[in-house]
Amino acid sequence: MTGPKGTEVAVVGAGLIGLFSAHYLLDRGYAVSLVEAGAPGGGAARVNGGWVCPARSDPMPSWGVVRDGMRALASPSGGSFFLHPAAVPGVAGYLARFVANAPASRFARSWDELDVLNRQTASLVDRLVEAGIISDLQDEGFLMLHSTREEAEASWASLAAVSRRGLAPAPEPIVGREALLELEPGLGPASQFGFLHRGDRWLNPSRLVDALVESVLSRGARLVTEAPVRAVRQRAQRVELDTPAGVVEAEHAVVAAGAWSESLLRPLGVRGYVTPGKGYSFSVHPEHPPTHVLRLGGTHVGLTPMGDRTRVVGMVEFDGKRDGVHQGRIDLMKRLAAPYLAGIDWEASTDERVGPRPMTPDGKPLIGSVPGSDRVVVATGHNMLGLTLGAATGRLVADLVATGPAAAVRAFDPMRFSRGPLRRG
Incomplete structure (x- = not known):
């Protein structure tokens, strides 16, 4: 489902995952609005160890x-x-x-699946260095x-x-x-x-947040701060984000609200246990x-x-x-x-x-479309690996917005914990 140049995408959250998603969406020509509950880089984005560590990206459940x-x-x-x-x-x-998910066999499988993203990290980070975003x-x-x-x-x-x-x-x-x-x-x-x-x-994560914000704004992204999203609603051809300041509309939305994501996902039918x-x-x-x-x-x-x-x-x-x-x-x-x-x-x-x-319970992020709609993409649940997996996630998000299920990676299916009695609201 490739949209024309200028198609609007609203990204919920201006942490590392939201900012990386905006970066790669802009590369594809989308018009991006970042809607953030506070200031950019809230949550864990600025206060982590700054490690870009694909070799140490084992899942936590063990x-x-x-x-x-x-x-x-x-x-x-x-x-x-x-x-x-x-x-x-x-x-x-x-x-x-x-x-x-703690037994050795499941731990090993989850680690192999995380490496789908880990193997992209070094080259994507090198390109960000060449672009001057990482200094x-x-x-x-x-x-x-x-x-x-x-x-x-x-x-x-x-x-x-x-x-x-x-x-x-x-x-x-x-x-x-x-x-x-x-x-x-x-x-x-x-x-x-x-x-x-x-x-x-490693790098200074706060400096990276500031550089990503400067980069996406210079390329035309819109940043809405102090606007916590209370609900994400799917309409026929649009998506609505309900905030205290009013409704933000776009043709697509990306839920990248980090540790605040679960309350937004459950009404959409996604029980991610974030x-x-x-x-x-x-x-x-x-x-x-x-x-x-x-x-x-x-x-x-x-x-x-x-x-x-x-x-x-x-x-x-x-x-x-x-x-x-x-x-x-x-x-x-x-x-x-x-x-x-x-x-x-x-x-x-x-x-x-x-x-x-x-x-998340298996140490892997939730990245994919919500049930019944390719217009809302989930990108959250990165555990302690948001900086390491951020660039690869952002590129995958852009692929999902552009092509829908064709870009989906089964290992990161947002519905993997939702099968069964839970129904989409």
Whole structure:
């Protein structure tokens, strides 16, 4: 269903997925309106680790994460996945499907399917660099730090297996503390063994948001801010977006509202179980700023160099909310990270924030048309991979708007959790 040049497309959400969708729709000649509840780059778009990491884009549902979640119910003292007991009833449907996707065979299949997008990431990002939209891409490598050789060897073997997927070279040899200090002088006593793993890259996500906004506006896109979409309605030849400021009409719509998508999707017949998982981040100012991304053993904490500061990221929290910083989570990340690093005043941290990640039960996004209509395309549920999968998603969205079901990828079918008694409203 290819529309003529100038056909109107309204994109719900001006986060990374919405902005990438607008970018590729404009490339095809569509007239784009971005309708955003707040300001561009809300949600998780600006507060993530900035990793463009196709080699690390494994789906979250796994037995290891299930174990973390169970432990968090009893004692929230560590792990990658914090689940508040009070939140369990509200996310029970999500959790049941998450556990069903945790077995090794399903995990492996989901990872293979994510690589349909991952394999496009490097070339699409390179083109964005050539276009001047990405200006600060870094590729010095990820430095994996461990307190014991045994732990380092297990980590090395895991990443060697990941590299065989073809998205990154094999990790470099394991080295001891003296060699690590030559790479990064600001390491603490827990950093005894480690190795470099190259291939994945990083950037400042807030700078990317601003560059994408500037680019799409310069090419004629319209940006409507402070306009939360309350409903998406399909008409015969149009789509209507209901906002407090009035109705926005277009010939096509793209629902890319991140962690806010589920309430818009269910009236359209899509039950995606898109559930907000709060990702934590804050900034520190080390005496010796790192020059690599640092991954700190089994802590699930990572550090990203971002100019005059270093961003600390890690962990996902399910408490039934999209915002609200629990200081205990920040404090825990600091306690876990401190032994690996030296020369940091942890009490002087800044930018302590959470970003709601749109989590799905199988770790894969929802990308495709809603039932009964090619005029509304869903593009949400990217879990913690919105930056890595964003460009490939945007290009797929443009294909779906242009050609309808012919461009659909079955693995990302928005209806995959909706089969059965749920009917389209």
